[in-house]
Amino acid sequence: MLQGFVMDNKTDKSGKDSPAFMAFSGDGESIAILKQLAVKHGWPESIIHSGDINTAATFLKSNPSPKVLFVDIASAESVPASLDTLADVCEPGTTVMVSGKVNEYSFYCWLVEVGISNYLLKPFKLDALEAAYAKATEVVTPATKPENMKKDAKIITVIGSRGGVGATTVCVNMAWILANRLQQKTALLDFDPQLGTVALALDLEPGRGLREALEKPDRIDGLFVDRVMVRVNDSLSILSTEEPLEENILANEAAADTLFKQCRPKFSHMIVDVPRTLSPFTRFAITHADHVICVTEYTIAGLRESLRYLEYCRDTLKVKPPIFVANKIGLAGKHQMARDEFEKGLGVKVDFNIPFIVDAHAAATSGEVLAETAKNAPAAKILQSLSEHFAETSADKKTKQNTRLFSLLKRSS
Numbered sequence: 001m002l003q004g005f006v007m008d009n010k011t012d013k014s015g016k017d018s019p020a021f022m023a024f025s026g027d028g029e030s031i032a033i034l035k036q037l038a039v040k041h042g043w044p045e046s047i048i049h050s051g052d053i054n055t056a057a058t059f060l061k062s063n064p065s066p067k068v069l070f071v072d073i074a075s076a077e078s079v080p081a082s083l084d085t086l087a088d089v090c091e092p093g094t095t096v097m098v099s100g101k102v103n104e105y106s107f108y109c110w111l112v113e114v115g116i117s118n119y120l121l122k123p124f125k126l127d128a129l130e131a132a133y134a135k136a137t138e139v140v141t142p143a144t145k146p147e148n149m150k151k152d153a154k155i156i157t158v159i160g161s162r163g164g165v166g167a168t169t170v171c172v173n174m175a176w177i178l179a180n181r182l183q184q185k186t187a188l189l190d191f192d193p194q195l196g197t198v199a200l201a202l203d204l205e206p207g208r209g210l211r212e213a214l215e216k217p218d219r220i221d222g223l224f225v226d227r228v229m230v231r232v233n234d235s236l237s238i239l240s241t242e243e244p245l246e247e248n249i250l251a252n253e254a255a256a257d258t259l260f261k262q263c264r265p266k267f268s269h270m271i272v273d274v275p276r277t278l279s280p281f282t283r284f285a286i287t288h289a290d291h292v293i294c295v296t297e298y299t300i301a302g303l304r305e306s307l308r309y310l311e312y313c314r315d316t317l318k319v320k321p322p323i324f325v326a327n328k329i330g331l332a333g334k335h336q337m338a339r340d341e342f343e344k345g346l347g348v349k350v351d352f353n354i355p356f357i358v359d360a361h362a363a364a365t366s367g368e369v370l371a372e373t374a375k376n377a378p379a380a381k382i383l384q385s386l387s388e389h390f391a392e393t394s395a396d397k398k399t400k401q402n403t404r405l406f407s408l409l410k411r412s413s
């Protein structure tokens, strides 16, 4: 990551002090917020420069680099070249955050992959800037170094914008494809202890694994996980439960935390099916996911709820925005919204579009997955691409990184 070139010293090569923070921004609204940050931290206003990422590169050629650098970008297309130039002139150790108006998930992912500490979508507020600055200055202690965190599996949390849109179908099919076609050791966790349907979809006995985990989070260890998860085959295991509706089940953050910690080293992918009503337990699955998928439908109600989840992730939880997957396309007939109209309303693109499969019911009642029973249907092909997207981003992530920036990373480590 670019923050991989974090400086160890307080002074740069020329012996001059390196400022804690420096910003290059071209719009008044951002500058006003940046000034508020400067006042709060007691920094002089002179650390805020008018300009953008290119101005920053020119300035830093002959001036000490700050510990944290904020830069404006104009467009997604110009960023790779500008970051390259910036990387050439920045002292190793500068943590970079970027701000712009590009509201695209793929762009955000790319920035994170090449090592940008944070991306602030304009217009942003002071608290968002503060949070980004705090993250950029987080001290990486040996205990929190990635290699010590046993952070193995990619966690993909899936939520449905509305009931019945197909969130569980997406979870089950993705887990099945990852495990059986893409040779990824996969765990499928159903985080709804009472109304979850993951086990039903696969025609399996749900077991009591999740219930036990929720009741005794302090007893969850590697052995516990092995014991309570239902093994479908060598590559696929599920964790679910089907508890009576009248029971009051306490599902707290501690259970989710321990479950994730214990499962993560054992799998390469964890797919988490979360109910739409959020609790501390399910919220944890969203905030600690590598990716959140929001399955939706092209209807007004689907748009409204998708927008709420998008804002919730981005503005409240301050995590990556969800990847949107539209399902059952064609089913709503004349009530279906046009895709471009939906994307315009949402403000982001819908990355995957799964058509409605007329004879899906057969798969649903036989415990088989659509990806297999309807393997030649366009819907099954999209489910395959969706699964490959995650298999690739986790396994080949490093090789896909911008090689220029990656070499900087190595240089500084």
Ligand SMILES: Nc1ncnc2c1ncn2[C@@H]1O[C@H](COP(=O)(O)OP(=O)(O)OP(=O)(O)O)[C@@H](O)[C@H]1O
Pocket: 160, 162, 163, 164, 165, 166, 167, 168, 169, 170, 197, 327, 328, 329, 354, 355, 356, 357, 358, 360, 361, 364, 379
């Ligand atoms: N692309 C599709 N084509 C046809 N039927 C589908 C498709 N996707 C899902 N279904 C069917 O829609 C029904 C609801 O799907 P699913 O249980 O996955 O939805 P959900 O969003 O998880 O629902 P819930 O809100 O209850 O959790 C199931 O019978 C499933 O087989």
Ligand SMILES: [Mg+2]
Pocket: 167, 168, 169, 197, 273
């Ligand atoms: Mg479901």
